[in-house]
Amino acid sequence: MSEQAHLDPNVPGNPAYHFRILPPGSPGQVGWTERAVLVPKAGIATRCVHAGVQPDPAYGAVMPPIYQTSTFAFRDVCTNVGYDYTRSGNPTRAALEEALALLEGGAGATCTSTGMSAVLVALNLLPQGSHLLCTVDCYGGTFRTLEHARAANGLRITYLDLGDLAAVEAALREDTRLVWIETPSNPLLRLTDIGAVARLAHARGALTAVDNTFLSPVLQRPFEHGADLVVHSTTKYLNGHSDVVGGAVVVGPGQTPLLQRIQSLNNLLGTSQSPHDAFLVLRGLKTLLVRMRAHEAGARAVAEFLARHPRVARVHYPGLEAHPQHALARHQQSGFGAMLSFELPDGTRDRVDHVLRTLRWFTLAESLGGVESLVAHPATMTHASMTPEARRRAGITDGVIRLSIGIEDPEDLIADLARSLGSLPR
Numbered sequence: 001m002s003e004q005a006h007l008d009p010n011v012p013g014n015p016a017y018h019f020r021i022l023p024p025g026s027p028g029q030v031g032w033t034e035r036a037v038l039v040p041k042a043g044i045a046t047r048c049v050h051a052g053v054q055p056d057p058a059y060g061a062v063m064p065p066i067y068q069t070s071t072f073a074f075r076d077v078c079t080n081v082g083y084d085y086t087r088s089g090n091p092t093r094a095a096l097e098e099a100l101a102l103l104e105g106g107a108g109a110t111c112t113s114t115g116m117s118a119v120l121v122a123l124n125l126l127p128q129g130s131h132l133l134c135t136v137d138c139y140g141g142t143f144r145t146l147e148h149a150r151a152a153n154g155l156r157i158t159y160l161d162l163g164d165l166a167a168v169e170a171a172l173r174e175d176t177r178l179v180w181i182e183t184p185s186n187p188l189l190r191l192t193d194i195g196a197v198a199r200l201a202h203a204r205g206a207l208t209a210v211d212n213t214f215l216s217p218v219l220q221r222p223f224e225h226g227a228d229l230v231v232h233s234t235t236k237y238l239n240g241h242s243d244v245v246g247g248a249v250v251v252g253p254g255q256t257p258l259l260q261r262i263q264s265l266n267n268l269l270g271t272s273q274s275p276h277d278a279f280l281v282l283r284g285l286k287t288l289l290v291r292m293r294a295h296e297a298g299a300r301a302v303a304e305f306l307a308r309h310p311r312v313a314r315v316h317y318p319g320l321e322a323h324p325q326h327a328l329a330r331h332q333q334s335g336f337g338a339m340l341s342f343e344l345p346d347g348t349r350d351r352v353d354h355v356l357r358t359l360r361w362f363t364l365a366e367s368l369g370g371v372e373s374l375v376a377h378p379a380t381m382t383h384a385s386m387t388p389e390a391r392r393r394a395g396i397t398d399g400v401i402r403l404s405i406g407i408e409d410p411e412d413l414i415a416d417l418a419r420s421l422g423s424l425p426r
């Protein structure tokens with residue numbers, strides 16, 4: 001294209017930066033403009049690398065530029081280039097939203113400042129006084145937000161083990177608007193049969209939302225099982241490097257009105273993600289598949305080691321054949337992920353503290369899904385916002401230790417655990 005073709009004298013400002021933004025799919029000089037059409041049909045590894053990435057109309061940048069701007073110039077009072085203000089929309093964030101929708105197989109997505117703001121956006125779909133069913137051992141922050149909505153907006157909530165389909169059927173009511181599924185759950189790795197619960201919910205006119213943070217679209221695609229919404233803390237595997245917080249709500253195929261409501265809620269609540277953070281998550285997505293494979297290989301080895309260890313009472317990992325829902329994991333997921341938890345037989349705080357303090361490769365920290373291994377004590381950390389009664393109901397005892405397996409050599413992680421467990425006082 002000639003230089004002249006880029007000049008747009010109607011846009012105010014420095015003429016050196018006057019470029020006409022080409023709509024996606026516009027004819028260009030290079031073949032990559034056709035990728036937008038190819039990506040939805042491509043394999044998952046190809047989608048991780050190419051989804052959401054359009055040729056940069058100005059300089060041909062291979063990565064979408066970070067449009068670090070709060071506002072966009074109008075051509076005249078009625079015309080702009082598709083963006084007016086970054087809270088409502090931003091090209092860098094739009095690239096990530098498109099990528100996530102393509103990976104999950106949804107109609108579209110909206111990206112939020114944190115995983116919790118994604119939860120908040122989804123909950124704001126509900127009319128005042130609605131009833132909601134929720135996984136009993138959901139993330140502690142989700143529990144805290146639900147309890148806040150109960151007090152502030154009259155949300156009525158039933159927490160239950162969604163693996164028990166008879167209990168789900170009995171708990172669904174006329175005013176149930178949403179079933180909130182966390183599968184696998186945090187921290188006990190219980191599974192929910194998404195298809196079965198979605199069928200029950202739909203029969204009562206309720207939507208289903210799946211928090212897919214633990215597996216990512218590489219290992220689980222809830223829309224293929226009938227879910228209506230997928231929620232992510234992109235802070236975790238999608239970004240993968242523990243250097244950003246973010247979230248996303250993805251809307252199921254064909255649900256355009258729901259997508260418009262979700263996008264509008266993100267704008268009106270002021271919860272949208274900054275362009276820089278969106279860029280980092282988009283960068284993380286490119287290696288999602290290879291990271292997930294490495295994470296999972298390590299987690300399987302660690303889980304098998306812990307399951308054989310005489311000082312471990314129970315291991316919660318769906319990849320173990322002994323996991324009560326191993327068959328469901330095989331059917332519903334394309335991998336088992338890299339989150340696991342285990343319990344000491346005499347899980348007093350002293351003994352748990354000993355393990356937490358003596359590990360060397362596992363950093364004692366909140367969060368998960370980064371390339372480095374982390375260890376957490378749910379009762380006092382990730383799930384401290386649950387009441388002791390809620391933790392008891394969920395089965396989260398003081399003896400539960402949660403591991404997020406990174407991509408280090410599994411032998412190093414196993415040696416670390418062997419040394420720490422082996423040094424427990426008899």
Ligand code: PLP
Nearest residue numbers: 114115116139186213233235246
């Ligand atoms: N959902 C799950 C399953 C989580 O584990 C977390 C955080 O740990 C969140 C949501 C909230 O995400 P964020 O910390 O990005 O707000």
